[in-house]
Amino acid sequence: MSSTRETIQLAAIELFHRKGYFATSISDIALACDIQKSGLYYYFASKEELLFRILETTMTDLMRSLQDSLQAVSGVEARMRAAVRSHVGFHLNRQKENFIANSELRGLNPEHLEAIVAMRDAYEKTFQVLIRQGSEEGVFAPGDIKILSYAILTLCTSGAFWFKPSGRLSVGAIAAIYERFIISGLKDGDMNQGSPGGNHPRGDAPASLP
């Protein structure tokens, strides 16, 4: 990847995070890179493709981070704890990209949206498998697997919306807070109350767009 291409992508992440995708113009990005706006089209076919490449990179790295964290960890509770720490850590360490990935899906065209949603679904699946396994082993209370997975991921993702690296708590400290909260909820909250029919949601949408 050429250096100019990287410069453009980094400037776009910065601006999409600060102003939002729709409020950021190609001119803004070009200005931040000290090039002319037409020069940008040598690297990206459109503003939408630039957004897609950012999200694609983020999702790929997110998935790899999870897999690395789970590799060599055994036992369902330990694996869930590792997964939560990985998710929180990634979202706080790469806050801007993750903020964009969770707020600018609207900017994607249908094909690209489908691709990103597929990556996100695969990622969520890892958590859903862990919840199901823990529930079957009796480590976690029985509950609605999809709702629980949305709850866990949303909770941890939200850190990317308020976290300040210069703040009082470190990434590890915040991850520890979420880890304990989630494990308590999984173990002690009898989640089956609201869902007598079983664990396979039928009508629920993934956490997507309207």
Add this chain to the structure above:
Amino acid sequence: MSSTRETIQLAAIELFHRKGYFATSISDIALACDIQKSGLYYYFASKEELLFRILETTMTDLMRSLQDSLQAVSGVEARMRAAVRSHVGFHLNRQKENFIANSELRGLNPEHLEAIVAMRDAYEKTFQVLIRQGSEEGVFAPGDIKILSYAILTLCTSGAFWFKPSGRLSVGAIAAIYERFIISGLKDGDMNQGSPGGNHPRGDAPASLP
């Protein structure tokens, strides 16, 4: 409030929810109302003011819903349970407005943004007071009050992003799931691990914009 004004506001809620604030044009809204776009300016000074009125209405009603739910409920655990049910119920019953309120703050000018953030802060305060009280009474484990309040609210708010009224679970069933998960986390997760210095965050931002 005149009927046309209401029609415009409802059409805007529908469109802002479906397409997003920036992707919705004044023409789109006017078309949906069967008026000319210039006619819209008789009721709202700008597109931005229209967004603000929607959010203002939503926040006012959200606050009132919480106060109504807490009125006449005593005991800190029962009050927290009632607050969670109120929050979840409001977000699922008025899904579109709440979706907008949580994703389109960028469209507001600085003065309007400040007003909405102030309303949201007052709302969050109610939850923070409950957490502190429960912690002091020993009903909840000690923990970081701001982080916990963000966690609770984010968790329950997220329902507005995936909930489908035609889905498998009713609003009450989903509220019950969240209620149990949250109370378990508050009671059993020793949240003080990550925060040895006390319960008064210093550098944390509210869950706002970058």
Add this chain to the structure above:
DNA sequence: GTCTATAGAGTGATAGAC
């Protein structure tokens, strides 16, 4: 690879008639 110049479409908002 990067530039200058510009096409082409759409936007929010206003003026003024009725």
Add this chain to the structure above:
DNA sequence: GTCTATCACTCTATAGAC
């Protein structure tokens, strides 16, 4: 209150020189 007409501007994207 609602209309027609239009302003003034910005935006994404492309053409073509160097």
